[in-house]
Amino acid sequence: MSTKILTLCNIISRPVNVLLKQNNVTPNLKTNFSTTSVSCISFFNKLPAEKLWKSVTSVSNAGAKKGRGRGTGRIRIRDLNRGQVIGVGKINMLWPGLSAPVIRGRELLKQQRLPDDQERLEKLTKIRDSMTKFRRIRLNPIERGWSGSKLPGRSLGPPDPIGEDEFTGFDTKVLQLRSLLIMKGSLGRTRNFQAMVVTGNGQGLAGFGLGRAKEAPAALRKAKNRAGQKLMHFEIYNGHTIYHDFFTAFGKTKIFVQKKNEGYGLMCHRAIKEICQAIGIKDLRAKVEGSNNLQHIVKAFFIGLLQQRTHQQLAEEKKLHLVEYKDENENFPKVVASPSEVRTKDQIQKNETLDFTQYVMKDKVILKKRKFPRFYETMPHYKVYLKKYEKYRNHEKIRLNLKTEYGEVKSFLTDKYPEKAEQEA
Amino acid sequence: MSLIFRRLARNNPRNIVTDAQILIISSRKLSLVPSLYDGDQDPAPKFFSSNVQILLKRLTRPDFNKVFRKRTNHGFSVLKTPSYKFLTNEELEEEIAKANEKADRLLQMPPVVKIQQHIEDVLSNDPALIGYDTAKYIFTDITFGVANEHRIIIERDPDGTLRSCDHDVRKRLNQAYFPLNGRKLREPLMFADIEKLNSLLDREKYEFVLDRACVQYEPDEPSYQRVTSITYQHVDSKSKYELLRSTRHFGPMTFYLTWHKSMDNLMLELIQGGAVREAVLLSALRQDIHGDVANGDVARTLAQQILPTPVQLTKPETLTEEDIQLDSKCVECIEKYITGTSSMKSQQELALQGFREYYQQLIDLSRGLKKAHGKQ
Numbered sequence: 081m082s083t084k085i086l087t088l089c090n091i092i093s094r095p096v097n098v099l100l101k102q103n104n105v106t107p108n109l110k111t112n113f114s115t116t117s118v119s120c121i122s123f124f125n126k127l128p129a130e131k132l133w134k135s136v137t138s139v140s141n142a143g144a145k146k147g148r149g150r151g152t153g154r155i156r157i158r159d160l161n162r163g164q165v166i167g168v169g170k171i172n173m174l175w176p177g178l179s180a181p182v183i184r185g186r187e188l189l190k191q192q193r194l195p196d197d198q199e200r201l202e203k204l205t206k207i208r209d210s211m212t213k214f215r216r217i218r219l220n221p222i223e224r225g226w227s228g229s230k231l232p233g234r235s236l237g238p239p240d241p242i243g244e245d246e247f248t249g250f251d252t253k254v255l256q257l258r259s260l261l262i263m264k265g266s267l268g269r270t271r272n273f274q275a276m277v278v279t280g281n282g283q284g285l286a287g288f289g290l291g292r293a294k295e296a297p298a299a300l301r302k303a304k305n306r307a308g309q310k311l312m313h314f315e316i317y318n319g320h321t322i323y324h325d326f327f328t329a330f331g332k333t334k335i336f337v338q339k340k341n342e343g344y345g346l347m348c349h350r351a352i353k354e355i356c357q358a359i360g361i362k363d364l365r366a367k368v369e370g371s372n373n374l375q376h377i378v379k380a381f382f383i384g385l386l387q388q389r390t391h392q393q394l395a396e397e398k399k400l401h402l403v404e405y406k407d408e409n410e411n412f413p414k415v416v417a418s419p420s421e422v423r424t425k426d427q428i429q430k431n432e433t434l435d436f437t438q439y440v441m442k443d444k445v446i447l448k449k450r451k452f453p454r455f456y457e458t459m460p461h462y463k464v465y466l467k468k469y470e471k472y473r474n475h476e477k478i479r480l481n482l483k484t485e486y487g488e489v490k491s492f493l494t495d496k497y498p499e500k501a502e503q504e505a
Numbered sequence: 506m507s508l509i510f511r512r513l514a515r516n517n518p519r520n521i522v523t524d525a526q527i528l529i530i531s532s533r534k535l536s537l538v539p540s541l542y543d544g545d546q547d548p549a550p551k552f553f554s555s556n557v558q559i560l561l562k563r564l565t566r567p568d569f570n571k572v573f574r575k576r577t578n579h580g581f582s583v584l585k586t587p588s589y590k591f592l593t594n595e596e597l598e599e600e601i602a603k604a605n606e607k608a609d610r611l612l613q614m615p616p617v618v619k620i621q622q623h624i625e626d627v628l629s630n631d632p633a634l635i636g637y638d639t640a641k642y643i644f645t646d647i648t649f650g651v652a653n654e655h656r657i658i659i660e661r662d663p664d665g666t667l668r669s670c671d672h673d674v675r676k677r678l679n680q681a682y683f684p685l686n687g688r689k690l691r692e693p694l695m696f697a698d699i700e701k702l703n704s705l706l707d708r709e710k711y712e713f714v715l716d717r718a719c720v721q722y723e724p725d726e727p728s729y730q731r732v733t734s735i736t737y738q739h740v741d742s743k744s745k746y747e748l749l750r751s752t753r754h755f756g757p758m759t760f761y762l763t764w765h766k767s768m769d770n771l772m773l774e775l776i777q778g779g780a781v782r783e784a785v786l787l788s789a790l791r792q793d794i795h796g797d798v799a800n801g802d803v804a805r806t807l808a809q810q811i812l813p814t815p816v817q818l819t820k821p822e823t824l825t826e827e828d829i830q831l832d833s834k835c836v837e838c839i840e841k842y843i844t845g846t847s848s849m850k851s852q853q854e855l856a857l858q859g860f861r862e863y864y865q866q867l868i869d870l871s872r873g874l875k876k877a878h879g880k881q
Contacts, residue, residue, distance in 0.1 A: 324589070341584035400591040403600065407585040410607060412573035413600040422594050436589040485691070
């Protein structure tokens with residue numbers, strides 16, 4: 081906008097100059113006065129700033145409904161006089177009684193010209209431009225959610241206490257916050273906010289809630305308190321993971337969840353990650369297939385967790401011992417659950433699924449995608465590179481060994497045959 | 506050795522004569538003098554005899570939780586996902602039998618053998634070769650499939666002598682041509698520098714030291730016996746036997762202490778811990794090795810009765826009549842050992858008295874329980 085106004089200024093000033101130049105041509109007059117009366121009257125200096133701004137920024141009613149005048153390229157109203165003070169101008173004059181006191185000490189100040197301030201214009205433009213820049217809301221890195229200052233992924237604290245029962249140790253995370261448009265008979269199209277949150281204490285208790293309200297904070301509060309009312313308890317295996325792999329679905333959303341060993345972490349959709357943290361699950365892998373609808377993912381995952389069976393239940397179902405083999409324990413057979421009565425080999429049917437993973441996944445198989453070679457590995461230069469660097473492949477190790485042995489890169493032959501450069505020196 | 510002397514002095518008031526000398530030794534900071542198997546007697550036949558092997562394995566008190574514990578990540582940044590199986594009773598028994606075999610392999614004891622002798626075997630003397638070269642020539646037979654100890658490695662000296670190489674040269678060349686995983690060509694600093702070794706021992710990294718010594722050295726090397734001897738003495742002086750239990754090093758340590766007749770601190774620890782059966786086994790071990798235990802034959806026969814019973818990893822809560830009978834026999838046997846052979850009489854007697862009182866309470870409790878349940 082400012083540029084527009086400035087260009088307007090130029091347009092106006094140019095005809096004045098032109099007029100003056102034309103007048104210069106008259107030989108009789110030595111002065112540069114113009115004899116014709118110039119009336120510099122246009123809408124620009126006739127109308128107040130407010131109206132001028134409105135003419136630039138306003139959008140028609142129909143346009144506003146379409147969303148014009150919003151988002152990128154939007155013109156904002158600015159105060160172009162910002163930083164300007166009466167009595168202070170391009171020429172740095174001291175005006176007693178305007179820009180300075182009349183009497184300083186015992187001295188009566190006189191009107192006088194002070195040395196020019198070179199940086200004045202720069203300062204003014206800086207102050208003027210500071211308004212237009214987009215100011216980002218600064219959030220502490222710990223408080224940040226999934227994306228910038230957006231709410232999803234951010235913590236809301238524990239649900240509000242009910243009577244005297246407080247939710248100690250609970251924390252709520254926003255999973256989704258979106259606006260919905262609803263048609264109403266009397267009001268037409270109105271906007272509602274919908275929030276989905278998960279709350280949990282990290283020790284097996286967790287619940288999710290959905291809240292709708294006219295304002296976002298109200299929707300979040302409703303969702304949070306509803307989540308606090310719908311807590312569920314989940315068993316956690318060894319305090320770090322789920323009991324077994326499982327498949328779960330809701331609508332078109334399918335999730336394959338895999339149990340993992342300690343230290344693996346949470347490799348899954350960010351919403352599932354937040355849920356796991358709320359429950360207290362530390363290691364797991366989940367693959368979402370089909371629809372990415374967040375609410376469906378949350379519901380499917382909760383259903384899957386609730387349908388888990390503990391090892392004892394699995395052993396009782398199969399009437400067989402359930403034995404765990406861990407690679408780090410030299411595959412020592414650790415019996416994790418034994419049924420009350422064990423079947424013999426003859427009692428097991430021939431077509432029965434005995435494979436543990438197949439049994440708990442209910443015969444669903446996770447698609448393992450084939451790994452293709454990297455784009456450069458098929459190129460001829462890669463072969464050249466491999467050949468060229470084969471002889472250097474152990475150098476790093478050797479260098480390290482020499483450093484541990486001699487404190488620097490040298491060998492037992494260095495003293496006998498020193499480097500040439502050293503010899504000359 | 507100083508330690509052994511000191512303990513003798515502490516417990517035997519008869520040794521007044523050497524008291525003055527011993528005081529000088531014991532007033533120094535804990536400095537352990539290694540004692541190698543370099544005497545006239547060879548420890549190997551005793552160590553490898555089946556009696557001793559069985560006793561040592563039993564004294565190791567293998568706890569499968571510790572034997573199969575997690576040691577490393579096996580080179581993976583993240584641990585592998587555990588696998589699960591549904592097993593019937595028979596299959597489970599098979600799996601447990603396999604695991605027992607694996608435990609045997611993991612607990613296989615490093616051999617205890619006599620220190621190696623120098624190889625002085627001149628093959629030929631050719632004075633014509635004197636001055637041919639200033640360097641030694643070493644010839645190694647690198648035929649595939651020959652064991653390292655049987656490999657032909659000979660050297661031709663500048664003075665024309667052709668002879669077999671000594672052990673240190675043999676080891677270097679074997680390692681150069683057929684490298685063993687984990688063995689370094691040069692002695693690691695933790696063994697070469699006594700300060701570094703002491704710092705490790707003070708931090709109680711006994712198993713690490715012993716494991717690395719097994720990789721780096723051959724069992725008949727003087728360095729191996731020096732390192733292990735210092736470590737065993739350190740464990741003994743700190744009474745940290747529990748750190749080596751359920752590992753393959755407990756057997757050789759017990760053998761070492763018994764061989765040098767300084768196993769009374771271990772005996773004391775066993776009695777204090779209430780493991781009287783193992784104390785009897787220890788005295789039977791001493792009888793097998795030295796044959797100087799008072800009523801040693803009783804200990805031996807008792808050991809035969811103890812060996813079939815299951816290993817007691819924790820203190821029992823209830824007792825059967827057979828247990829009581831066996832344990833009371835054990836207590837009698839140990840009492841005789843203490844009066845006859847022990848060099849730590851007063852402490853061991855005190856510990857045994859403590860055990861007796863505790864055991865009497867346990868007997869009363871289990872008999873009372875039996876009565877309360879109405880069983881006879």
